[in-house]
Amino acid sequence: MVNYPKGVTGQTGPINNNVRKGKTTQRGMIFGRRGMGLEDAINEANEYYLSNHLAVIYKKPTPVTIVNVDYPARSAAKITEAYFQKPSTTDYNGIYQGRYIDFDAKETKNKTTFPMKNFHEHQIRHLAEIVAQGGVGFVLVQFTALDETYLYPAPELVRRWQDLEGHRSLTYQEIVETGYQVPAKLNPNLDYLHAVDQYLLDLNRK
Amino acid sequence: MVNYPKGVTGQTGPINNNVRKGKTTQRGMIFGRRGMGLEDAINEANEYYLSNHLAVIYKKPTPVTIVNVDYPARSAAKITEAYFQKPSTTDYNGIYQGRYIDFDAKETKNKTTFPMKNFHEHQIRHLAEIVAQGGVGFVLVQFTALDETYLYPAPELVRRWQDLEGHRSLTYQEIVETGYQVPAKLNPNLDYLHAVDQYLLDLNRK
Numbered sequence: 001m002v003n004y005p006k007g008v009t010g011q012t013g014p015i016n017n018n019v020r021k022g023k024t025t026q027r028g029m030i031f032g033r034r035g036m037g038l039e040d041a042i043n044e045a046n047e048y049y050l051s052n053h054l055a056v057i058y059k060k061p062t063p064v065t066i067v068n069v070d071y072p073a074r075s076a077a078k079i080t081e082a083y084f085q086k087p088s089t090t091d092y093n094g095i096y097q098g099r100y101i102d103f104d105a106k107e108t109k110n111k112t113t114f115p116m117k118n119f120h121e122h123q124i125r126h127l128a129e130i131v132a133q134g135g136v137g138f139v140l141v142q143f144t145a146l147d148e149t150y151l152y153p154a155p156e157l158v159r160r161w162q163d164l165e166g167h168r169s170l171t172y173q174e175i176v177e178t179g180y181q182v183p184a185k186l187n188p189n190l191d192y193l194h195a196v197d198q199y200l201l202d203l204n205r206k
Numbered sequence: 207m208v209n210y211p212k213g214v215t216g217q218t219g220p221i222n223n224n225v226r227k228g229k230t231t232q233r234g235m236i237f238g239r240r241g242m243g244l245e246d247a248i249n250e251a252n253e254y255y256l257s258n259h260l261a262v263i264y265k266k267p268t269p270v271t272i273v274n275v276d277y278p279a280r281s282a283a284k285i286t287e288a289y290f291q292k293p294s295t296t297d298y299n300g301i302y303q304g305r306y307i308d309f310d311a312k313e314t315k316n317k318t319t320f321p322m323k324n325f326h327e328h329q330i331r332h333l334a335e336i337v338a339q340g341g342v343g344f345v346l347v348q349f350t351a352l353d354e355t356y357l358y359p360a361p362e363l364v365r366r367w368q369d370l371e372g373h374r375s376l377t378y379q380e381i382v383e384t385g386y387q388v389p390a391k392l393n394p395n396l397d398y399l400h401a402v403d404q405y406l407l408d409l410n411r412k
Contacts, residue, residue: 061269098340134304
C-alpha cells in the first residue's frame with residue numbers, strides 16, 4: 001500500500017479512501033467514528049458547514065513541485081516526477097460569519113504535553129500576520145490518547161512560541177485553561193465552529 | 207521544454223523560472239514588465255503586500271491526485287504518478303484589513319468581449335457562497351491586447367452568469383462600467399488592492 005502524506009488528494013476529491021475505520025471499542029457503534037483521523041474529521045465538518053451555508057472553509061491542496069509531465073495523446077496529462085514542498089502557511093482557511101478564519105491541525109499521542117516542534121516557524125509567523133490583519137487564527141490540537149480536541153488561539157501560541165523560543169512544550173494544562181474544547185457530536189463529529197464561537201465571544205468581550 | 211500548467215509550482219516556491227520576460231516594446235525599459243503574465247503579476251503584488259504588512263493573500267497550490275510515490279533510501283519522497291484535478295474553488299484567497307478576500311484571475315485576448323466559458327459553474331457557486339458569508343469576492347479580468355485589467359465584482363458576475371445561463375459573453379463595455387480598473391504602477395506592477403479599495407468604498411456607501 002502506498003503511504004500517502006496527509007491530505008495528499010487535495011481539496012476537491014471525495015474524502016480519502018484511506019479513512020481510518022472507527023475503532024471497535026467497548027462502546028461499539030456509538031463511538032464508531034472516534035478513531036477517524038483529525039484531518040478527516042475536519043474535512044467532514046467543513047463539508048457539513050458548506051452544505052448548511054454556515055461557513056466556507058477548505059483545506060488547501062498539498063503543494064508539490066512538478067518536474068515532469070507527460071501528455072499522452074487522447075489522455076489526461078500525467079505528472080511523472082514531482083516532490084512535496086514544505087507548506088509556507090497553514091492548512092485551512094476560509095470565511096465564517098464575515099470573519100477570516102485560518103488554522104492548522106495537529107495531533108499528539110502525548111497525554112500531558114504538546115511539543116512546540118509540531119509547529120514550523122513559518123507557520124507561527126503566518127498566524128502572527130493573520131492576527132495583525134484582524135483575522136481569526138488558531139490551531140486545533142488533538143490529544144488522541146485522551147480523545148480531546150482544543151482550539152488554541154494564535155495570539156497565545158505566538159506569545160508562548162516566543163517564550164519557549166520554539167523549543168520545549170506547551171502543557172496539557174495550559175492548553176485546557178487557555179483553549180476552547182471542541183465538543184464531540186454526531187454531526188459533524190468535530191464541531192470546531194462551536195469552539196470558534198466561544199473564542200469569538202471572549203474576543204468581543206475584550 | 208516542459209509545458210507546466212499555470213501555477214503548478216504551488217504557493218511556496220520562488221516566482222516561476224518560466225516568467226515571461228518583459229516584451230521589448232517601443233517604450234522599452236519603463237514598461238519592461240508589461241508582458242509579465244497575469245498570474246506572475248498577482249504573485250508579485252501578493253509578495254509586496256505581505257512584506258509591507260498590507261494583506262496576507264496567497265495563491266492556492268494546484269490540486270493534484272497522487273497515485274504513486276517512491277520512497278528512495280536517504281532521498282526525498284518522489285511522486286511518480288499524479289494527475290491534475292479541477293479546482294473546486296478560486297485560485298486566490300486571504301485577508302485584507304480584516305476582510306476576507308477571494309478571487310480568480312482570467313486573461314483574454316479578445317478586445318470587445320469576455321466569454322463566460324472562462325468560468326466554471328463551481329467557481330461561480332463558490333463566489334456566491336463567499337458573498338453570502340460577507341466576503342469580498344471578485345474576478346480580475348485582463349484584456350491582454352489592451353493591457354487593461356479590471357476588478358469585476360462577484361455579485362455582478364453571479365447575476366450576469368444567471369442572465370446569460372453560463373453562455374455567451376460579458377461585453378468589454380459592461381466590465382469597464384461595472385468594474386474597477388487596476389492601475390499600472392511600478393511597484394507592485396499590478397496594484398489590485400487599489401481597485402479593491404474603490405470597490406469597498408462603493409460597497410460601504412450602499
